[in-house]
Amino acid sequence: SQQGEEDPQALSIQEGENATMNCSYKTSINNLQWYRQNSGRGLVHLILIRSNEREKHSGRLRVTLDTSKKSSSLLITASRAADTASYFCATAVDTGRRALTFGSGTRLQVQP
Amino acid sequence: SQTIHQWPATLVQPVGSPLSLECTVEGTSNPNLYWYRQAAGxxxxxxxxxxxxxxxxxxxxxxxxxxxxxxxxFILSSKKLLLSDSGFYLCAWTPGGQGQETQYFGPGTRLLVL
Known part of the structure; x- marks a missing residue:
């Protein structure tokens, strides 16, 4: 099964509301990253949080990491219609594998 | 600045035909390179x-x-395409090294095998 699993699979909210997406993983990690994908496009990196960090902010984004629960959350505050996209978490594990493992994503729809 | 290119953007191929997708990166040396496939949704x-x-x-x-x-x-190839090879193919790069930092993605190639 996937190293990273996002929850919920789909989320629909109104503009101005906050959106929260969660990611759970199975093995110890070096870092966890969040990416955004607009329909039919490539992924864009949003934020990286390392295993020794608990919270990180970037503009309207807030990411938390709980290594004891092997979970992370992405909060988008004051959402806008332009935030409509799929959001993926990706984990880097300490096995010498020079790659990330992506989850299945959360599809966010922000209604204007 | 670094740029990543993929082509073609869209491709429709018959079953059994060969495939060649190309990815190139500009503005960096010795990158780690990646090919991903994404099924719809x-x-x-x-x-x-x-x-x-x-x-x-x-x-x-x-x-x-x-x-x-x-x-x-970085080139992705097939000698004989299957229906199950249909999907969205993404190339990505990271700076040379551990390969666990930020990945930078290309625009993708949508492949439809008929």
């Missing part, structure tokens, strides 16, 4: 990655192969 499946010229790591047994003939060029 799904997550990314890592197919191959490369940490140097001629060095290919295969993640999943596939009807596909990859090659890296030059430092900043």
């Amino acid at each position: 799904r997550g990314l499946q890592l197919l191959f990655y490369s940490v140097g010229i001629g060095q290919i790591s295969s993640e999943v047994p596939q009807n596909l192969s990859a090659s890296r003939p030059q430092d900043r060029q």
